[in-house]
Amino acid sequence: MEITLTNERTTGNFVPLAIIAALFFVFGFVTWQNGALIPYLQMVCQLTETEALFVAFAFYFAYTAMALPSASVLERTGYKNGMALGLLLLVVGFLFYIPAASNQAFSLFLLAQFIIGSGMTLLQTAANPYVVKVGPVDSAAVRIMFMGLMNKGAGVIAPLAFTALVLGDFAGISALSLEQMPAAEKADTIERLSSGLIYPYLGMAAIFVVLAALLKKSPLPELSFDEDQALVETQGEKETKTSVLQYPALVLGALTLFVYVGAEVIAGDTIGLFASNLGVANATSLTSYTMAFMLIGYALGIAIIPRFIQQETALMASAVSGLIFSLFVVLSDPGSSGVSQVLWGWSGIATLPDTITFIALLGFANALVWPAVWPLALKGLGQLTAKGSALLIMGISGGAILPLVYGVLSEGLGGQSAYWMMLPIYCFILFYAVKGHKMTRWS
Template identity: 75%
Template sequence: MNADLSIEQKAPPLSNFVPLAIIGALFFIFGFVTWQNGALIPYLKMVCQLTDTQAIMVAFAFYVAYTVMALPMAAVLERTGFKNGMALGLLILVGGFLLYMPAAYYQQFSVFLIAQFVIGTGLTILQTAANPYVVKIGPEKSAAVRIMFMGLMNKGAGVIAPLAFTAIVLGDFASLSSASLAAMPALEQSETITALSHGLIYPYLGMAVVFSILAWLLKMSPLPELPLEQESQQAQNSGQADKTSILQFPALVLGAMTLFAYVGAEVIAGDTIGLFASNLGVANASSLTSYTMAFMLIGYGLGIALIPRLVSQGVALVASAVLGLLLSLLVVFSDPASQIVSSTLWGWAGIPLLPDTITFIALLGFANALVWPAVWPLALAGLGKFTARGSALLIMGICGGAIVPLIYGLLSDASNGQDAYWVMLPLYAFILYYALLGHKKRDW
């Protein structure tokens, strides 16, 4: 992609502030909705009395929507444009939130899963539109930095969401875990489960109202469309005229596979930390996703400071993959009874300590931070008129968040939660391959 095709080239730099602010608000929404799953999984395990594998289906139903609905949503974007498509995505989220009310009232796990799929569908169209928007709105070499600013919004919301969920939905039951619930007498257990499930109704009704207003505000906003037709003409002039399918772009296809691996790793780090901690009997397990998100924020901050001034997007991707491999090994081999690592990192600040294994899972957030921002500009380079569909293919890679955690759940039920983290090693190995070789391929 040539820098002269960006929106930045068509107007003064300050004109980018408003669209970036609007997209930043959307990324906050992505994060708030997505990372509630980290709290929902241990919560629904208690409310619906689920196994680990069944509880992971909460993430599966959410992320599988990205695969099933990505190409249909790309077709919608081609008809409606990016702005109207994003407003539609917000309204689809509203429909998913409303489904949570009967699901919670009747404690019907199947309805919860349908609601998760609907919410995932809404986020699919939002993500398919918003990510290429951030890439194309300025120079390619700084695209990762723009995505990292969006990531700060996304993961900042990811820190807030589990804490808000724990405070608003769980309330007095915040310290409850699967282990403590199972130890209750039958009558007390039944009453506790009913109180827990009903606590979900009004918060999701409130979210439905707020997101309806946000959809109207987005529709009325001054968000411009992307000049993709001009870029397509430039792509033809540079020898890309023979391309007839997105599958003819190896860096794009391999990028989608990389995002499959990455999102699988990210969801395991963010969503299973509470599940594993709850099984260990750690208090406030539903809020522990916030630790993973906090380390991702630190990673974003470091990336913004270093890219592209001192480190290229490709080098950052290599470093992330290597760190992910090392931390995954530490998760598997660390001692859940020890708290040395958290004591060293934040014990001095009075923050509650965590078992070393849980701390290393949280630290995976730091390793994951730069992967998404680095892959998108590398994979979308030179797509031109194929940008919407190329973005949809990358979004389909998010289904890694459905499939890989399910594999983790099966391994956890078959052996134990800690050994199940072996599944992380091949994921980071593929990310390393893309960082070193895959993103450079221009022909099969």
């Protein structure tokens, strides 16, 4: 597999990776606002848990609906121009938030989420192949983890910024406390909460127009893949493959990302929802805890991969730790805060119920899955890389579907018991780490 950087002014890989790193910060900031937006809209639009999780569904469903169209756009416009278009799509989505907030119209919020998700799909379909292919394959997971540091670092900031800028004096409000207000006070609070969304999103729209213009003029080089068909060694002979579906490691990798992103979104987006229903203060900011543990996981991965362990070993460790933390989520006592007291209570940071703490710790378990799967799944695709990337991006739709499954289970079994669904998710990730990524033929 050869790659050509068609911009001759660029020397080495630092400049393209620095630009892509900035974009991954943008990805994280946009994506992980959802963790704050879900409990916020539950209050503003008076939604059930399942209805509130449609905020995530609309966003992540775009990754399925728009992944293949995004690949076609990139083939026509090139990767750099395609990312600029993706940023402008985000601007359109942000602007839709204005009439949605003014009218407290949940349907408009969902439309805005889908448009934003479509822009993110175009951006991610273009950005991830840059990270995987610009540099040695063996260290691809490390490059992706560095991008993850940018992404999840923004994920720590976004819920805090949302809570400060949008909620303002209502930062400590929860769904439980809102329901306990007298009718007139409740209606006034909802109105003021809704209006707080308008100016921050107008500001974001203006900023992203500037970012699109800067990206268009940046020295980011274009990726040019070799024109040979992808080949695979099979029993000593080269077999020509013309479809991405002929690559089991890729297809299973997409399924792994499907269940993984579902687990990541459940850990990042339902922590605030579950905590709000428990009456925990500042619930809209709790996604920051999950993101902080993901940052710790990324930092650890950068330190040990591939120096001490290989990408597939890291993936196995992630799956096993995910199984362990998931068990603790469903078996722990939400009335106790002993775990967070030990982990960070001594620092003065507010402690959390044990169940909430273990949900946050799933961020640590999830950290190495995405960076490990991408290089394993894209290996040897040649000119099929763009379509392979699109297929992997479609796996992000797990973030649309699995949180809704959680919502249905939560309303039927209770919020804590619904986390039992995480166990089969991590079992499938473990299968891919042990066997799935090694498969070169379906039979």
